[in-house]
Amino acid sequence: MRPADLAREHGISTQAIRNYERDGCLPPAERTPTGYRIYTEQHAAALRAYLALVPAYGRATAATVMTAVHADRIGDALTELDRGHAxxxxxxxxxxxxxxxxxxxxxxxxxxxxxxxxxxxxxxxxxxxxxxxxxxxxxxxxxxxxxxxxxxxxxxxxxxxxxxxxxxxxxxxxxxxxxxxxxxxxxxxxxxxxxxxxxxxxxxxxxxxxxxxxxxxxxRGLSMLTASARLDDYLRLRPETPRRG
Known part of the structure; x- marks a missing residue:
């Protein structure tokens, strides 16, 4: 996928996609020999998860959750979600x-x-x-x-x-x-x-x-339900993500 393919689904700019990757809200993209980014369904799922987290928990928490996931700190990500529910x-x-x-x-x-x-x-x-x-x-x-x-x-x-x-x-x-x-x-x-x-x-x-x-x-409560489902979809595409703990 190209940045435009991910951006089109959500009506956002391609620069926003690059910014989300830079900030750790998306996993790093591989590059073609000429330097173009290559996005996959995993990136699309990550973007859906992040954008669903924003109205549920706010941009700061959404970014913290996604960067924790990408650092394989699942416990920290879940703690942030727990704080939002509390x-x-x-x-x-x-x-x-x-x-x-x-x-x-x-x-x-x-x-x-x-x-x-x-x-x-x-x-x-x-x-x-x-x-x-x-x-x-x-x-x-x-x-x-x-x-x-x-x-x-x-x-x-x-x-x-x-x-x-x-x-x-x-x-x-x-x-x-x-x-x-x-x-x-x-x-x-x-x-x-x-x-x-x-x-x-x-x-x-x-x-x-x-x-x-x-x-x-x-x-907000309904948004949290949606965000949890989108985040779970993304985690299932990450084979290195532990399903427990």
């Missing part, structure tokens, strides 16, 4: 928590038990520091301060020290902001959603935002 599960659990938080503000039911529903994380009943909230969400304190500057968060200050103190309602807002940020929402949009929630001005706007993110999670 993140998807955390997003689903956080979404359930935020839905319940929105429901409480708009007249829904209160969660049972001593943990934050859907996350497995302990509830935070008292004031917490910016560092504790950042650790809980897996972001930096600087990110939380940026959200505060954008009007998303409004934690109180300790009168004696001036330090930020996050109450349970602030934690809820931070969790919702984190979820929507991961869904691609801009800070001003997130601030608008939270203003509606704080004023209990109706559940339509927050519900629409959360429904949109739910659909994104479903789409």
């Amino acid at each position: 993140q998807l599960l955390r997003d689903r659990e956080t979404l359930a928590t935020v839905r319940e938080a929105v429901g409480r503000l708009t007249g829904g039911t209160r969660p049972a038990g001593g943990a934050t529903a859907g996350t497995g994380l302990p509830a935070l009943p008292g004031p917490r520091s910016v560092g504790e909230i950042a650790h809980r969400l897996g972001v930096t304190p600087a990110t939380l301060r940026a959200w505060e500057a954008a009007g998303i968060l409004a934690p109180a200050r300790d009168r004696a020290t001036g330090h930020r103190r996050y109450l349970p309602s602030d934690v809820r807002d931070a969790e919702l902001a984190h979820l929507l940020r991961r869904g691609g929402y801009l800070l001003d949009r997130i601030a608008a959603v939270l203003r509606q929630i704080r004023t209990a001005g109706g559940s339509g706007e927050p519900a629409a935002a959360l429904d949109g993110w739910q659909q994104r999670l479903t789409t």
Whole structure:
């Protein structure tokens, strides 16, 4: 096969094919005596796998998986996929928590038990520091301060020290902001959603935002299924790839 043959199937440029090979997303191609690349069905399967991994896990992870495969580090490739699935599960659990938080503000039911529903994380009943909230969400304190500057968060200050103190309602807002940020929402949009929630001005706007993110999670999960199938197809064409471990 020529680069154009691989490119045509996916509607991409031949330069993109060469770039993918250069970056290790495709196995090295043999050359003709005159220097032209020779691609095979193995390269076509690798390209299908890589391009399927991108919408499922992102370009960085897709490249990491493929380069690990080509270095015969199958365990490392599978670990990267595991991380993606774990993140998807955390997003689903956080979404359930935020839905319940929105429901409480708009007249829904209160969660049972001593943990934050859907996350497995302990509830935070008292004031917490910016560092504790950042650790809980897996972001930096600087990110939380940026959200505060954008009007998303409004934690109180300790009168004696001036330090930020996050109450349970602030934690809820931070969790919702984190979820929507991961869904691609801009800070001003997130601030608008939270203003509606704080004023209990109706559940339509927050519900629409959360429904949109739910659909994104479903789409990502389905993309992961497709990517797994394409990657398996490619691995079966690599006789040196171990099928276990």
